[in-house]
Amino acid sequence: MDAVNREAKPSLLQIHPTDNVAVALRPLNIGEKVRCGMADIIVLEDVPQGHKVALRKMSKGDLVIKYGAPIGHVVCDCPAGAWLNERNVQTNLSGLLSYEYRPVPCPSLNPPDGRTFMGYRRRNGLVGVRNETWIIPTVGCVNGIVRELAFRMRAEYDTDEVVAFTHDYGCSQLGNDHLQTKKILRGMVRHPNAGAVLVIGLGCENNQVAQFRQFCGDIDEERVKFVTVQDVKGNEIDYCMSLLRELYGRTQSDVRSECPLSELTIGLKCGGSDGFSGITANPLLGVFSDYIVSQGGKSILTEVPEMFGAETMLMARCTDCNVFNKVVELINDFKAYYLSHGQPVGENPSPGNKAGGISTLEEKALGCTQKSGTSPVRAVIAYGDTVSEQGLSLLYAPGNDLVASTALASAGCQIVLFSTGRGTPFGTFVPTMKISTNTLLAKNKPGWIDFDAGPLIDGVSMETLARSFTDCVIRIASGEQTKNEQNGYRDMAIFKTGVTL
Numbered sequence: 001m002d003a004v005n006r007e008a009k010p011s012l013l014q015i016h017p018t019d020n021v022a023v024a025l026r027p028l029n030i031g032e033k034v035r036c037g038m039a040d041i042i043v044l045e046d047v048p049q050g051h052k053v054a055l056r057k058m059s060k061g062d063l064v065i066k067y068g069a070p071i072g073h074v075v076c077d078c079p080a081g082a083w084l085n086e087r088n089v090q091t092n093l094s095g096l097l098s099y100e101y102r103p104v105p106c107p108s109l110n111p112p113d114g115r116t117f118m119g120y121r122r123r124n125g126l127v128g129v130r131n132e133t134w135i136i137p138t139v140g141c142v143n144g145i146v147r148e149l150a151f152r153m154r155a156e157y158d159t160d161e162v163v164a165f166t167h168d169y170g171c172s173q174l175g176n177d178h179l180q181t182k183k184i185l186r187g188m189v190r191h192p193n194a195g196a197v198l199v200i201g202l203g204c205e206n207n208q209v210a211q212f213r214q215f216c217g218d219i220d221e222e223r224v225k226f227v228t229v230q231d232v233k234g235n236e237i238d239y240c241m242s243l244l245r246e247l248y249g250r251t252q253s254d255v256r257s258e259c260p261l262s263e264l265t266i267g268l269k270c271g272g273s274d275g276f277s278g279i280t281a282n283p284l285l286g287v288f289s290d291y292i293v294s295q296g297g298k299s300i301l302t303e304v305p306e307m308f309g310a311e312t313m314l315m316a317r318c319t320d321c322n323v324f325n326k327v328v329e330l331i332n333d334f335k336a337y338y339l340s341h342g343q344p345v346g347e348n349p350s351p352g353n354k355a356g357g358i359s360t361l362e363e364k365a366l367g368c369t370q371k372s373g374t375s376p377v378r379a380v381i382a383y384g385d386t387v388s389e390q391g392l393s394l395l396y397a398p399g400n401d402l403v404a405s406t407a408l409a410s411a412g413c414q415i416v417l418f419s420t421g422r423g424t425p426f427g428t429f430v431p432t433m434k435i436s437t438n439t440l441l442a443k444n445k446p447g448w449i450d451f452d453a454g455p456l457i458d459g460v461s462m463e464t465l466a467r468s469f470t471d472c473v474i475r476i477a478s479g480e481q482t483k484n485e486q487n488g489y490r491d492m493a494i495f496k497t498g499v500t501l
Contacts, residue, residue, distance in 0.1 A: 009458075012036040012053060015279065016068035021052040021084055023275050023357070025457060028053070044081040050275025050357035050421070050438075052084040064089050067278060071309070071363035084359065086349070091360040093308055093346035095339060096332045101324040104316045106376045109294035115470075118256040118478040119263060119414075120195065123220050127263040128192035129414040129431065129477045133162045133248045136188055138201035138212055139170030142229060146200055149240050153248065160485075162248060165429050165492045171205035172501040178206055183384025184494050186216050187410030189224060190386075193430055195251035196223045198244055203230030223250060256479065262296030264477060265387060267408030267416035267430075268371040269303065271401040272350075274421025275357025276437040278367020281419035281453040284435065286373035287466045288417070288473065293375045293391050300387055300411055301372045302395040302404050304334040305348050309362030310369040314394065318377045326380035330396055337497065348399065352422045371419065383495060387412045402426060402493040409492075415476060423448050427484025429492050431476055434483060435469075450482050 011034040012022035022036045028047040033040050036055060047053055052066065058078045063070040072089045082088070119127040133153070135146040143166040150164035165188065169181045185207075189197050201209035209228045216224075225243050229236040268285055270277060289299040307314060311331045318324040335345045348361040358364050372392055379389035383396045384407070397407035405416050405428040414430055421437040423445045436442040439454030451472050455465060476482055484490070 010035065012041065013279065014055065015066060018065055018068050020055050020058065020065045022055055023279065024049055024051050024053060042081045044079065045083050047083045048355075048357065052089075052275070052357065052359070054078050054080050054082045054084055056080050063092075066363060067366040069310070069362070069366055071366065072360040085357075086354045086359045089359040091309075091346035091362060093344075093361055095345065096335050099312065099315055099324075099328050101318070101321050102316055103318065103324075106317055107374050109290055109375065112262075112295050115261055115295070115474065116258045117261065117264070117474045119259040120192070120254055121257055121259065122192050124218070126192035127259050127414075128194070129479075130193040131161065131195040131251050131254050132193060133196045133198070133244065133251055134188065134194045134429070135162070135164040135198050135200065135244070136185060137166060137170065138185065138199060138207045138209055139205035140166065140168040141171065141202045141205065142200050143167075145229060145236065145240070148237060149198075149200075149244060152237075152241060153244050157248065159248075160488070161251070162244070163429070163490055165490070167492055167494055169494050169496065170201075170207040173206055173498070174501065175498060177496055177498040180384050180496075181494050182207060182212060182215055184406060184410045184492070185212070187384065187386060187412070188429060188492070189216050190219065191409070191412070191430070193414055195254055196247035197225070198240065198247060199224065199226045200240065201226070201228045203228045223247065260296070261292060261474075262390075264292055264295075265298040265300065265412045265414055266292050266473075267405065267411070267413035268299060268301045269401070269405050269408060269416055270306075270368055270371060270419040272352050272420040272422030272424050273356065273358060273364060273367060274353070274437055276454075276457065277356075277358075277419060277421050278370055279437075280456040281421070281435045281437040282367050282370040283462065284453045284456070284465060284469060285371040285417050285419055287462060288373075288469055289371065289392065290373035290375050291466070291470060293373070296390060298387050298390055298412070299372070299375070299392045300381065300395050300408055300413060301369070301392065302397040302408055303368060303399040304330060304394075304396060305338070305345075306361070306365050306368040306399045307331060307394075308335070308345055308348070308365055309360075310365035314369060314372065314377055317375070323377060323379065327377065327394060330380050330394060334396070334398075356421050371417075381411055383407060384410060386410075398495060400493070402428060402491055403495050405432060406492045406494065415473065417473070419453070425484065425487060425489055426491060427482065427489045429490060431482040432484045433473070433476060447487065448483055450476075
């Protein structure tokens, strides 16, 4: 979908010919006459930018159509020109559903063009886009120690390449919760963006260091070290600093080399979405996702609850019935998780989403899933597992920004592409590139936003902007810092679903 091949600066955008709503491209005033296609619409109340305007009269219960698909129904009669929002539009979503595999052909992708980036080739063959030294706790009890170690190393070596990642788990957990913590931490220990890793445990936690070391499997013994601080005689800070100096020193001989784009694994995420997310930034990420897949790389879409309402479009792109069944399980398992806690499956849009023009989860999902482009869905990845299939995969994780971005990084993504209409400063443990849906956000928050997709509204073609975006991603993969890295905003979060002892 190219949102900009239109006459200059219209006030309303009808995204699909069958839509009975249009999106306000600027704030509209009550009584204003605006044109959409061949029709003139009288605006019946002030409508914020990015919000929906009814193109024709709707009676109570009628479906609201956007992106060519239902996004809910109106709960009252709404005349043409009415402002449609969460007050008069409600979701059609309910509980678990049955699905039928109805595959559709996916468009052919362009052949590889031979572009490269400058990355760090590891001994195991994986490629990192950073060469940092990470300090990872097995349990939250040692968070203070890992923070102190990172502070001392950064001061001693005048570097920002030593990073501590803290979390609250690793003890008082049972079953799947405990396993999920171990899997996320394993993904970090084995991540190619880390040139070296020091893993620090306390000694009495559930996540015992010796057992976790076995859980991590094959690692580079020269680049990954494990410490149980209760077993250290004397000052544990001094002991760990000696290990860190050795580990950091090993990374200093590493150099970037030319690597094909097939070595990139990209995470697709959105947060603080608005009415332009499905028109600008998310379609741009979809074009880039298809491009990376065409180069032989990997792309991962997550935020399972934000697939509700658009899941059949993803299911139709599954490569075979086996993948389709896994996607059905992915969707219904997450719905069952909601329902088991007595929560409805459709109450996802946040206050910020609603303020930005998104009224229902279906509307959010139809915009959100555009980040996946048009490529076939080749695999489903369990939470905490690592991607193995080339092409597009779906990952089990919630919509929460930091939890989902952490899961993407742990699954093997060297970079997370994060579209946003409201703005957010955060980053996970890999470069987290922010793409604004509108130019006003990019201007107001230049310290947060890495790339502006807003020009798609103003007349720049998708082809032109996608070329610029690809160049930007390759620069970041080759060492240019994202805004979250420049700001030192680096965090992680683990999905918790069970009891705490």
